[in-house]
Amino acid sequence: MDVEILARIQFAFTVAFHYIYPPLSIGLGLVMVFMEGMFLKTGRQVYHHMARFWTKIFALTFGIGVATGIVMEFEFGTNWAVYSRYVGDVFGSALAAEGIFAFALESGFLGVLLFGWNRVSPRVHFMATIGVWLGSMFSAIWIVVANSWQQTPAGFHIVGEGMLARAEITDFWAMVFNPSSVDRVLHVWIGAFLAGAFLVMSVHAWYLVKGRHVELSRKGFKIALAIAAVSSVAQLFAGHRSAEVVARYQPAKLAAMEGHFDTLETADLYLLGWVNKEDQQTWGLKISNGLSFLVNGDWGAKVPGLNSFPEEDRPGAVNAVFQFYHLMVMIGMALIGLTLLGLVLWWRGKLFDQRWLMRLFVPALILPQKANQVGWFTAEMGRQPWVVYGHLRTSEALSEAVTAGQVLFSLILFTIIYLLLFGLFIYLLHRKIVKGPEEGDDFVHRPKQGAIFQD
Amino acid sequence: MATFLGIDYPTLWFLVVGGLFSGYAILDGFDLGAGALHLFLKKENSRRIALNAVGPVWDGNEVWLVIGGGALFAGFPVVYAFLFSAMYIPFMLFLAFLIFRAVSIEFRSKEPMLWWRKFWDISYSVSSVMLAFLLGVVLGNVLQGVPVGEHFSFQGHWLQFINLYAVMVGVTTVALFSMHGAIYLTMKTEGRLFAKLTLLLRRTIIFFVVSFALTTVYTLIYLPHLSDDFKASPALFVLPLIAMLSIANIPRLVSRHKYLQAFIFSSVTVSMLLILVAFELYPNILLSTVDPQFNIDVYNAASSEKSLGIMLLIALIGAPLVAAYTIFVFWTFKGKVKLDETSY
Numbered sequence: 001m002d003v004e005i006l007a008r009i010q011f012a013f014t015v016a017f018h019y020i021y022p023p024l025s026i027g028l029g030l031v032m033v034f035m036e037g038m039f040l041k042t043g044r045q046v047y048h049h050m051a052r053f054w055t056k057i058f059a060l061t062f063g064i065g066v067a068t069g070i071v072m073e074f075e076f077g078t079n080w081a082v083y084s085r086y087v088g089d090v091f092g093s094a095l096a097a098e099g100i101f102a103f104a105l106e107s108g109f110l111g112v113l114l115f116g117w118n119r120v121s122p123r124v125h126f127m128a129t130i131g132v133w134l135g136s137m138f139s140a141i142w143i144v145v146a147n148s149w150q151q152t153p154a155g156f157h158i159v160g161e162g163m164l165a166r167a168e169i170t171d172f173w174a175m176v177f178n179p180s181s182v183d184r185v186l187h188v189w190i191g192a193f194l195a196g197a198f199l200v201m202s203v204h205a206w207y208l209v210k211g212r213h214v215e216l217s218r219k220g221f222k223i224a225l226a227i228a229a230v231s232s233v234a235q236l237f238a239g240h241r242s243a244e245v246v247a248r249y250q251p252a253k254l255a256a257m258e259g260h261f262d263t264l265e266t267a268d269l270y271l272l273g274w275v276n277k278e279d280q281q282t283w284g285l286k287i288s289n290g291l292s293f294l295v296n297g298d299w300g301a302k303v304p305g306l307n308s309f310p311e312e313d314r315p316g317a318v319n320a321v322f323q324f325y326h327l328m329v330m331i332g333m334a335l336i337g338l339t340l341l342g343l344v345l346w347w348r349g350k351l352f353d354q355r356w357l358m359r360l361f362v363p364a365l366i367l368p369q370k371a372n373q374v375g376w377f378t379a380e381m382g383r384q385p386w387v388v389y390g391h392l393r394t395s396e397a398l399s400e401a402v403t404a405g406q407v408l409f410s411l412i413l414f415t416i417i418y419l420l421l422f423g424l425f426i427y428l429l430h431r432k433i434v435k436g437p438e439e440g441d442d443f444v445h446r447p448k449q450g451a452i453f454q455d
Numbered sequence: 456m457a458t459f460l461g462i463d464y465p466t467l468w469f470l471v472v473g474g475l476f477s478g479y480a481i482l483d484g485f486d487l488g489a490g491a492l493h494l495f496l497k498k499e500n501s502r503r504i505a506l507n508a509v510g511p512v513w514d515g516n517e518v519w520l521v522i523g524g525g526a527l528f529a530g531f532p533v534v535y536a537f538l539f540s541a542m543y544i545p546f547m548l549f550l551a552f553l554i555f556r557a558v559s560i561e562f563r564s565k566e567p568m569l570w571w572r573k574f575w576d577i578s579y580s581v582s583s584v585m586l587a588f589l590l591g592v593v594l595g596n597v598l599q600g601v602p603v604g605e606h607f608s609f610q611g612h613w614l615q616f617i618n619l620y621a622v623m624v625g626v627t628t629v630a631l632f633s634m635h636g637a638i639y640l641t642m643k644t645e646g647r648l649f650a651k652l653t654l655l656l657r658r659t660i661i662f663f664v665v666s667f668a669l670t671t672v673y674t675l676i677y678l679p680h681l682s683d684d685f686k687a688s689p690a691l692f693v694l695p696l697i698a699m700l701s702i703a704n705i706p707r708l709v710s711r712h713k714y715l716q717a718f719i720f721s722s723v724t725v726s727m728l729l730i731l732v733a734f735e736l737y738p739n740i741l742l743s744t745v746d747p748q749f750n751i752d753v754y755n756a757a758s759s760e761k762s763l764g765i766m767l768l769i770a771l772i773g774a775p776l777v778a779a780y781t782i783f784v785f786w787t788f789k790g791k792v793k794l795d796e797t798s799y
Contacts, residue, residue, distance in 0.1 A: 060561065066514060067557035071550050073524055077539025078546050084539075085607075088532020089758040093765040095529050099522035100773030107518040108780040111511030112787055118795055119787055131780075159759075163606050166532070168759045399540035401609030410547040417554055424558065428565055 004395050006407040007079040010414065012380075014071050016373055017418045021065030023372055026140060026189065027196015028058045029133030034223050036126045046439075050220045051129075052117065053437035054200065057429065059114050064425060066107070071414070079407065083387055083397035086166045090156050090175055091146050098142030106135025137189065144188050148181035150388050151379070152249045158391070167391070179249055183241040190238050191375065193231040194335060194368035200224035202365035203433050205358040213436055218352055221361075225346065229339035235332055240294070246382075247295040247303070250389060252314040253382035255306040257325040258282075258291055259318060267291035267303035272326050275319040280307070282322070315384045324374040324381070331371040338364060457760050464764060465757035466738070468530035471770055473733045475526050477726040479519035480590075481635075484725055485718075486513040488636020488659075490556065490583025491629060493576060495655055500794075501648045502576060503564065507798045508643040511788045513560065515781065517553075529766055533607055533756035534740050541601060541609045542593055542616050549589045552582040564799045584629055591628030595621030598674075598681060598732055600742035603749045610745050620677070623670045630663040631728075634705070635721045642714045643792050653709075660706050667702070680742070681735045694734065698727040 032054050039047035076084045109131035116125055155174030156167045169175055201224045204217035247254045254260075259275035259282035260267055266289040273284015292301040306314050315321055338360070345351040352358070387394045457464055486509040496502050528535040539546055559579035563572055599620055602611035637656040644652055674681050685691050701723045708717040736742070740756060743749035757763065 063514070063557055063561040066517065067554045070517075070521055070524075070553060073521060073528070074539060074546055074550055076528065077524075077535045078543050079540070081536035081540040084528060084536040085532045088528055088535065089762045092529025092532075092758050092762045093769060095525040096766045096769045097773075099518075099525045100769060100777060103518045103521055104515075104773070104777040105780065107515040108777070108784050110514055111784050115511045115798070116787055169762045169765070172761075172765050399536070399543075401537075401540040401613075402543050403613065406543050406547075406613060410543070413547060413551055417551055421554065421558060424562060428562065431565070 001404065001408075003398055003402060003404045003407055006404055006411060007398055007402075008394065010079065010407060010411045011072075011075055012377075013411070014068065014075065014414055014418070016376070017422070018065065018068040018072060019372065019376060020369060021061045021068065022136065022140070023188075023192035023195040023369075024061040024199060025058065025065050025196075026133070026136045026192035027194065028054055028061065028199065029129070029136050029196070030193055030227060031196055031200050031224055032058065032129055033126075033133050034227070035220070036122075036129050038219075038223070040122060040126055046216050046219060048122075049437045049439045050216050054220075055113060056432055057199075057203075060425065060428060060432070062110065064421060068418075068421075078410075079399055079402060080387075080397050081399035081401065082163070083392065086392050086397065087146075087150075087388065089166060089168045090149060090153075093169065093172060094142045094146045094149075094176070098139050102135050102139035102142060104135075106132050106139065109135070140188055140192065141185050144185045145176055145178075145181045147379075148184050149175055149178050150386075151184075151383055152179040152181075152245065153388055153391060154178035167388070180242070180245045183238060183245055186238040187235070187242045187375075190231045190235045191368065191372045193227055194235065195365075195372060197224040197228035197231065198335075198361075198365045198368050201228065201361045202363070205361035206433070207436065208352060208358050209355060209362065213439070216437055216439065222346065222351075225339065225342050225351075228335070229343050232332070232335040232339045236336065239329075239332060244295065250382070251304045252306060252309045253321070254295070255304060255309075256315045256318045256321040256382050257378060258303075259284075259322040260291070260303065260305045261307050263302060263305040263308050265302065266300055267295075267305075269294060270322075270326065272330070273322070275322045277318050312385065315382050317381050317384070321378055321382045325378040328371045328375045328378060331367050331374075335367060335371075457764065459767065464760055464767065465530075465753040467767060468526070468757065468763050469733075469737065469740070469753045471767070472523065472526045472530060473729065475519060475523035477729050479516070479523050480725045480729060481722045482516035482519055483513070484587075484632045485509070485636045485639040486516055487583045487587045488632035488634065489640050490579055490636070491587065491633045492637055492640065492652075492655055492659070493580040493583070496648070496651065498648075499572070501651070502572075503794060503799065504644060504648060504792050505640055506560065506563065506579075507794060508640055508792045510560070510799050512784065514557075515784060517557075526766075530758055530763060531740065531753070531756040532758060534751055537603065537607050537609065537741060537751065538593075538597070538601070541611065542596065543613065545589050545592055545616050549586060552585045552589070555579075556582040556586065560799065587629045587632045588625040591625035592616060592621045594628070594732075595624030597741060598624065598736075599678060600744040602745050603741055603743035603751055604745050605749060607749075607751065620670075620673060623666070623673060627663070627666045627670045630659065630666045631721075631725065634659040634663045635718075635725060638705075638709070638714055638718045638721050642718055645791050656709060657706075660709065664702070681732060684735055685731075691734075694727070694731055698724065698731055701727060 032051055035047050035051040035054065038044075039051060109128040112120060112125065112128035113132050116128060120128070153167070155171035155178065156169050158165055159168050160166055201221055204221040204224070207213045207217040208221070243254070246257070258267070258270060259273060261280040261282070268286040268288050269290025270282065271285045271287065273282055273286070275282045289299045291303050293299045295301065295303055306318065342351060342357065345354060345357065383389060385393050385395065387397045459467060489505055489509050493502060493505060496505055555578050559575040559582065563575035563579065566572070593616075596616055596618075599618075602609060602615070604610040634656070637652060637659045641649060641652045641656055685695055701720045704720045705717050705724065708714075708720060738752045738754065739750045740753060741751040743751070
């Protein structure tokens with residue numbers, strides 16, 4: 001295998017593994033903010049107990065998220081040196097902002113969030129929780145801005161030629177608010193809320209099925225269900241807006257997402273199907289003219305097919321892009337169905353009478369995770385063969401100094417470490433969940449006598 | 456060329472990156488050092504206290520590396536691209552140890568079994584030592600110069616990062632961080648563990664002084680470009696003098712049991728050593744061993760003035776915020792370590 005494919009596999013693998021965790025941090029952070037907020041508002045210890053329980057799970061996901069995240073940053077330089085040189089000037093400000101405004105906030109207050117229960121007052125602790133959550137939200141902004149710039153570059157010009165060509169920033173705000181960044185940040189945030197909320201629902205549903213921590217779990221489940229229901233519906237709109245941007249700025253990606261080869265008078269929308277790239281056929285269940293309508297709001301609009309782009313400028317793995325995209329959409333619909341069903345039953349006062357529904361929510365935590373993963377696979381594989389859309393090809397972005405042997409070595413290294421890490425993560429998560437929240441009168445928020453920041 | 460306070464932007468950003476790496480070395484330095492000493496503490500309770508002394512802050516300390524790396528990427532993409540791809544293996548190993556260390560801290564106290572704790576203790580300590588060592592190896596290579604060719608191409612062999620000087624700087628870094636970490640732990644502990652640590656601290660001071668002296672002699676003889684500015688100008692000689700005095704001050708303060716002050720001076724030592732080499736290298740960042748005309752300096756490596764200007768503004772707004780919550784966190788966890796139900 002050559003360096004390019006190995007480096008792409010390594011990046012895809014390390015980033016996909018990393019991306020299990022940050023959405024959980026963002027989503028759990030939001031749930032914890034609500035839990036602690038309820039504790040401050042009502043003064044009831046049950047909210048305090050659930051917040052403390054989820055803080056422990058949060059610590060687990062956060063730690064792995066940070067450690068696997070540094071890998072991504074370093075890989076830019078080690079495996080993608082030409083890319084780093086090319087984008088450094090543009091990414092610079094986004095990265096600087098991410099580091100200073102997001103990471104420092106997040107990691108700084110994390111210590112207080114995890115270890116400060118007995119050292120600061122509930123109100124200060126609540127502020128620390130908000131600080132950590134906001135930090136994770138900000139870091140999502142800046143990293144998605146950087147990625148969106150790769151999808152829809154703006155606010156820059158190219159200087160230098162050949163190997164020394166690079167993008168230079170000309171307009172900071174045009175770079176930040178490039179055509180896809182706002183919609184994609186929303187899409188990513190909401191996906192993260194869903195991942196966190198479904199984990200919380202899964203665990204509390206499991207307790208309810210087992211008849212453990214009943215009062216706490218009912219309350220916790222409702223908080224997460226409310227977040228998940230709002231998010232899943234909002235995701236429909238955020239996702240649609242992202243697709244509109246793709247249609248407008250990355251038509252070849254859209255054509256691959258829909259397995260659409262020839263530019264016909266109107267374009268169909270597939271609900272599911274299979275793409276055969278060789279004979280340029282797509283089979284499946286479809287809504288006639290649906291794509292024309294979704295993209296242009298007009299059932300009779302033209303949508304360019306893959307064949308209208310030169311072969312070397314369009315994504316290669318068409319069926320993969322098609323399948324990932326459709327899987328994401330299907331999961332999104334399922335999440336809406338599941339959460340709205342939950343809401344209706346809640347409203348009728350029967351939410352916890354349905355054991356089958358609780359049983360359904362236990363494995364459902366996989367769904368938003370899967371959707372987040374395949375959504376990114378769609379975005380990134382659909383962007384090929386470009387790393388910076390229309391400007392820098394993936395094949396030209398590699399490090400010249402690095403050999404296939406070196407990349408293979410690091411790929412094997414990371415595969416072993418990450419498998420081990422994942423095994424440990426599942427093991428410890430399982431143990432924490434089995435152990436459950438600690439309840440009882442001797443487990444209340446009690447800052448030490450004379451502790452600072454009492455209010 | 457645009458300037459701020461009379462200094463041009465690339466030079467300013469060089470100072471920012473230098474400041475961030477100094478901050479990283481001071482902050483993560485003490486927790487890496489504490490990790491390096493971990494196995495010398497034999498009792499379970501001592502190990503837990505040592506681990507919890509760095510528990511609430513190590514994550515925040517590591518963020519300085521993320522920010523420093525980002526600042527290098529952003530301001531000097533050419534340096535970032537060259538250095539990271541030329542030093543592929545050390546950086547990959549660095550990442551692997553970084554993950555192992557983070558995981559060891561998180562997982563160690565989650566299970567009571569002896570073999571479990573022993574395994575993570577070893578993993579934690581070995582990875583702390585290796586991280587310090589690899590940082591030193593990379594620094595050692597930067598100090599000697601690297602094989603930069605035309606168009607910033609790498610002209611060396613991928614194993615070239617292993618050489619005598621790089622190993623010497625690596626060992627010195629381990630020694631420096633061990634001493635720094637020992638002082639920190641001494642500050643955070645009491646009773647018999649404290650007594651044990653004062654003993655360890657004295658040994659780390661000897662370890663550091665010896666390895667530092669050897670590296671310095673080697674540098675003066677074989678790497679004259681790292682001392683010529685100071686030799687040429689008596690006024691500048693004050694910089695190495697400050698470094699020497701602050702090193703000499705550490706055992707003096709330790710023997711008087713003034714650990715906080717000793718910690719301040721070991722922090723000063725860490726940053727002074729970086730300032731010295733940065734000063735000698737400037738305006739170069741990476742010296743080419745192929746031909747001096749291929750040297751990578753702050754000007755040919757820098758991002759555009761526009762980009763640097765924006766980043767400086769962000770840094771100016773952000774720095775007080777970072778300082779404020781760093782102080783808040785250290786203040787919240789000040790004093791001797793007490794284990795409670797939230798501890799590792």
